[in-house]
Amino acid sequence: MDLPKYIHGDTTDLPKTLASRISYIRNARGIHMLELSKQARVSIKLLEEIEAGLEIWLSVAVRQRIARVLKVDPSILEEVEVKIDLKDLPKEPPLEIIERLQSEIMEGIKDLKCPQCGNLLTTWIQEGFDLSEQKIKSPKAHCTKCVFQLKS
Numbered sequence: 001m002d003l004p005k006y007i008h009g010d011t012t013d014l015p016k017t018l019a020s021r022i023s024y025i026r027n028a029r030g031i032h033m034l035e036l037s038k039q040a041r042v043s044i045k046l047l048e049e050i051e052a053g054l055e056i057w058l059s060v061a062v063r064q065r066i067a068r069v070l071k072v073d074p075s076i077l078e079e080v081e082v083k084i085d086l087k088d089l090p091k092e093p094p095l096e097i098i099e100r101l102q103s104e105i106m107e108g109i110k111d112l113k114c115p116q117c118g119n120l121l122t123t124w125i126q127e128g129f130d131l132s133e134q135k136i137k138s139p140k141a142h143c144t145k146c147v148f149q150l151k152s
Helices: 018-028 033-040 044-051 060-070 074-078 095-106
Strands: 121-129 135-143
Touching: 018 044, 018 060, 018 074, 033 044, 033 060, 060 074, 095 121, 095 135
Parallel strands: none
Antiparallel strands: 121 135
16 A cells, blocks of 8 residues: 555554554555664664554654654554553552562572463563672563563
């Protein structure tokens, strides 16, 4: 499909998700992801996350810069963004469950389940240094299906 010079108004012919819409318009305009990144002044990592469907909402400034480069009205992107209301997010698990998970990760236990949805957690031990340059290890995890993240 040939795109008009500037897109505004009717969007029935455009993809219905932010990821596919940006990718579609970018490709139809012949703009490489690196070029969009430079011209819109957004990181390539953010663009990759947007086009992979990991980022589903844009700040006003990012939306406007991407829209300018893609030659679309910002509302064309905004209408397919998904805004998550904080009241819709699950509540944090109790502290004792978090502490148990941290302990199990540090003990090397595998196949741990998410306390929010019961799916498998991706776990690892992050190594670093504290302010005194002492080596420290921190248990980390995130769910493969929901928004749960273990941060310590």
